[in-house]
Amino acid sequence: MAVMKFGGTSVGTARAMQQAISIVVRQAGEGAPLVVLSACSGITNTLLKIADASGRGSLEEALELVGEVRRHHLGLVGELVPEGAGREAVTLRIEELLGRLELLVKGVEIVGELTERSRDMFCSFGELLSTTVFAAAMQALGHRAEWVDVRKVMITDERFGFARPVISRCKANTDAVIRPLLEAGTTVVTQGYIGATEDGRTTTLGRGGSDLSAALFGAWLHSSQIQIWTDVDGVMTCDPRVVPDARSIRVMTFSEAAELAYLGAKVLHPDTIAPAVEKNIPVLVLNTWHPDAKGTLITNDPERLSGMSYGGLVKSIAVKKGQSIINVRSNRMLGRPGFMNELFDVFARYRLSVEMISTSEVSVSVTVEDAPFSEELLGELGEFGQVDIEHGVATVSVVGDNLRMSKGVAGRIFGALAGVNLRMISQGASEINVGFVVGEQDVPTAVNGLHREFFSGEDAAGIFEVPAGKP
Ligand code: ADP
Ligand code: ASP
Ligand code: MG
Numbered sequence: 001m002a003v004m005k006f007g008g009t010s011v012g013t014a015r016a017m018q019q020a021i022s023i024v025v026r027q028a029g030e031g032a033p034l035v036v037l038s039a040c041s042g043i044t045n046t047l048l049k050i051a052d053a054s055g056r057g058s059l060e061e062a063l064e065l066v067g068e069v070r071r072h073h074l075g076l077v078g079e080l081v082p083e084g085a086g087r088e089a090v091t092l093r094i095e096e097l098l099g100r101l102e103l104l105v106k107g108v109e110i111v112g113e114l115t116e117r118s119r120d121m122f123c124s125f126g127e128l129l130s131t132t133v134f135a136a137a138m139q140a141l142g143h144r145a146e147w148v149d150v151r152k153v154m155i156t157d158e159r160f161g162f163a164r165p166v167i168s169r170c171k172a173n174t175d176a177v178i179r180p181l182l183e184a185g186t187t188v189v190t191q192g193y194i195g196a197t198e199d200g201r202t203t204t205l206g207r208g209g210s211d212l213s214a215a216l217f218g219a220w221l222h223s224s225q226i227q228i229w230t231d232v233d234g235v236m237t238c239d240p241r242v243v244p245d246a247r248s249i250r251v252m253t254f255s256e257a258a259e260l261a262y263l264g265a266k267v268l269h270p271d272t273i274a275p276a277v278e279k280n281i282p283v284l285v286l287n288t289w290h291p292d293a294k295g296t297l298i299t300n301d302p303e304r305l306s307g308m309s310y311g312g313l314v315k316s317i318a319v320k321k322g323q324s325i326i327n328v329r330s331n332r333m334l335g336r337p338g339f340m341n342e343l344f345d346v347f348a349r350y351r352l353s354v355e356m357i358s359t360s361e362v363s364v365s366v367t368v369e370d371a372p373f374s375e376e377l378l379g380e381l382g383e384f385g386q387v388d389i390e391h392g393v394a395t396v397s398v399v400g401d402n403l404r405m406s407k408g409v410a411g412r413i414f415g416a417l418a419g420v421n422l423r424m425i426s427q428g429a430s431e432i433n434v435g436f437v438v439g440e441q442d443v444p445t446a447v448n449g450l451h452r453e454f455f456s457g458e459d460a461a462g463i464f465e466v467p468a469g470k471p
Contacts, residue, residue: 001031001032001033001034001182001221001223001224002027002030002031002033002034002223002224002225002226002227003033003034003036003214003215003217003218003221003223003225003226003227004023004024004027004033004034004035004036004214004227004229005035005036005037005038005192005210005211005213005214005226005227005228005229006020006035006036006037006038006229006288007038007041007210007211007228007229007230007231008038008039008040008041008042008043008044009041009230009231009288010038010229010230010231010288011037011038011039011040011041011130011134012040012041012042013040013076014075014076014079014080016288017076017080017133017134017137018080018137019288019289019291020134020229020288021134021137021138021141021143022291023229023288023291024138024187025138025141025143026291027227028143028187031182031185032144032181032182032184032185032186032187032188033182033187033188034178034182034187034188034190034217034221034223035134035145035187035188035189035190036190036191036192036210036213036214036217037127037130037131037134037189037190037191037192037210038126038127038130038192038193038210039126039127039129039130039193040072040073040076040126040129040130043069043072043126043129043130044123044126044193044207046065046068046069047069047122047123047125047126048119048122048123049065050062050065050066050069050101050105050122051108051114051118051119051122051123052114053065054104054105054106054108054109054114054122055108055109055112055113055114057109057112059105059106059109062105062109063102063105066098066101066102066105069098069101069125069129070094070098073094073129073130073132073133074091074094076133076137077090077091077094077133077136080133080136080137080140081133081136081137081140082140085139085140086136086139086140087136087140089136090132090133090136093132093136094129094132094133097125097128097129097132098125100125101122101125104118104121104122115160116160116161117160117201119160119161120160120161120163120194120202120203120204121201121202123193123194123204124151124191124194124202124204126193127150127191127192127193127194127210128149128191128194130191131147131189131190131191132147134189135147135189138187138189143187144185144186144187145186145187145188145189146181146186146187146188146189147189147190148177148178148181148188148189148190149190149191150190150191150192150194150195150213151194151195151196151200151202152173152177152196153170153173153174153177153178153190154170154173154194154195154196154213154216155169155170155173155195155196155197155198156195156196156197156203156205157197157203158197158201158203159203160203160204161203161204161206162204162205162206163195163197163203163204163205163206164205165195165216166198169198170216170220171220174217174220174221175220178190178217178221179221182221191210191213192209192210192211192212192213192214193205193209193210193213195213206269208266208269209269210269211228211268211269211272212269212271212272212275214226214228214272215271215272215273215274215275215276215283216275218275218276218279218281218283219275219276219278219279219281222279222281223281224281224282225281225282225283225284226272226276226281226282226283226284227283227284227286228267228268228272228283228284228285228286229286229287229288230267230285230286230287230288231287231288231289232248232267232287232467233248233287233290233293233295233465233467233468234248234249234267234284234285234286234287234293234294234295234296235248235249235252235257235260235265235267235268235285235296235298235316236248236249236267236316236467237249237315237316237317237451237454237455237464238316238317238318238319238447238451239265239266239318239319240467242319242443242444242447242448243317243447243448243451245451245455246451246467247455247464247465247466247467248293248294248295248296248464248465248466248467249296249315249316249464250294250296250297250464250465251296251297251298251299251304251305252296252297252298252315252316253298253299253300253305253401254273254276254277254283254298254299254300255401255432256315256316256399256400256401256432257273257283257298258270258273258274259397259399259432259433260315260316260318260397260399261273263318263320263395263397263399263433263435264318264319264320264321264395264397265316265318267285268283268285273298276298277300280300280301282297282298282299282301282304283297283298283299284296284297284298285298287467287468290467290468292468293467293468294465313400313402313403313406313409313412313454314398314399314400314402314403314409314450314454314455315399315400315401316399316400317396317397317398317399317447317450317451317454318396318397318399319394319395319396319397319443319447320355320394320395320397321394321440321443322369322370322394322440323355323367323368323369323370323393323394323395323437324367324368324369324370324371324389324390324391324392324393325365325366325367325388325389325390325393325423325424325437326365326366326367326368326373326381326387326388326389327363327364327365327387327388327389327390328343328363328364328365328381328384328385328386328387329362329363329385329386329387329388330362330363330384330385330386331362331385332384332385333361333362333363333364333385334361334362339384340359340364342384343364343381343384346377346380346381346384347366347368350374350376350377350380352368352369352377353368353369354366354367354368355367355368355369355395356395356424356426356435356437357426358424358425358426363385365424367393367395367424367437370391370392370393373389390423392439392440393423393437393438393439393440394437394438394439394440394443395435395436395437396435396436396437396438396443396446396447396450397433397434397435397436398413398433398434398435398450398454399432399433400432400433401432403431403432403433403434404431404432409434410434412453412454413434413450413453415453416449416450416452416453416454417436417446417449417450418449419445420438420442420445420446420449421438421439421442422436422437422438423436423437423438423439424436424437425437
């Protein structure tokens with residue numbers, strides 16, 4: 001039995017939904033799958049705009065945007081669910097959801113305050129709507145499919161916006177609600193990304209969290225595979241939007257995939273890998289538009305990996321834009337125990353997540369998500385020494401299990417980066433990545449240079465493939 005997750009672009013239009021349904025139906029031949037869906041592409045962003053507009057009291061703007069959401073989903077229904085095949089029922093269900101969304105808009109507008117809790121409530125409508133249309137479209141085609149409200153299964157803690165599952169509850173619910181349907185041969189269609197607290201308040205797992213939902217269900221159901229269907233041919237040697245020549249990676253280890261995801265490759269949510277590793281379930285990243293292309297297999301199975309070992313060092317290059325460097329320079333650091341502890345305590349209190357770190361005897365540089373930093377924060381940091389901030393930088397990381405035992409890799413990296421102004425350098429303790437920071441404007445030069453250095457050789461044939469549909 002497989003868990004199949006389809007991302008926003010894979011369910012964003014009627015044509016995409018039809019394509020995804022044909023993929024699900026083909027899989028159902030080998031046993032009914034659990035289908036986990038994202039919201040239609042762009043809808044979560046629209047819902048966030050609706051939330052903000054409601055919080056600001058811009059009722060008209062919020063309701064206008066709700067109108068857009070309504071038109072989009074009713075448009076899908078018009079194309080996918082014929083009259084006499086359930087159109088009336090699904091239209092009613094969508095209107096019911098939109099009615100609740102409008103109530104929420106008005107409630108937040110009256111209170112005049114948008115909380116994390118209500119923001120999650122707003123965001124949940126994207127997945128509730130996409131799955132409602134998808135299940136109805138499958139049923140209209142005569143397939144056995146049932147819509148399940150994931151909030152009855154995915155019970156989470158109360159960290160709104162970044163909720164995590166209460167595993168014992170979720171496992172029991174999965175066995176009680178989802179497993180019997182699958183065993184009876186019914187495809188289950190449910191929402192990624194969202195959940196609910198024990199007392200029934202809606203939560204979300206964080207942006208891009210549908211991948212995580214799918215991986216969790218894969219582990220709880222002991223599924224044979226976790227399939228992540230998206231808009232590119234699997235995990236690639238770099239984001240194809242940055243490097244047009246990026247290749248698909250045929251197979252990679254769980255640690256490589258996790259590292260890459262944490263370092264910014266948006267194709268997988270960083271937490272997807274952990275549940276799969278725990279139960280050793282292979283993860284396949286596949287392209288909805290090229291369903292027969294091989295995509296990427298993520299596994300620790302030595303047999304699957306052995307045929308694919310190659311002499312190259314680097315598996316992939318990850319880029320994370322929208323970062324800034326905070327540099328603190330101080331003579332007081334020298335030989336003073338506790339300095340770092342106190343400094344990082346400031347970052348923790350201001351809820352800044354530190355990504356990359358580089359230190360010398362007299363200075364500490366860190367990267368954090370770019371934002372206008374408050375005077376209070378700068379004041380507190382100023383007590384440690386001189387503070388310099390550089391906005392608009394990107395981290396670039398070179399990832400590969402073989403880096404660990406390779407000599408000369410740094411030389412090749414820096415050779416490929418000649419002419420690029422490197423703002424920071426750091427090697428991960430795991431030794432499977434080398435990272436550095438450049439100005440955002442230098443990303444294309446830096447990354448394309450590295451890509452040429454590491455992926456143009458013939459030694460990579462069979463491991464890296466030209467994506468399907470490219471000459
Ligand atoms: P989905 O909506 O299916 O979850 P996402 O937009 O979250 O899709 O992730 C897919 C996108 O990730 C691709 O369109 C691509 O631009 C980007 N991406 C970044 N790094 C990589 C990489 N190394 N391999 C493949 N895609 C990547
Ligand atoms: N719809 C959510 C988002 O856009 C979750 C997801 O797509 O994984 O972040
Ligand atoms: Mg995604």
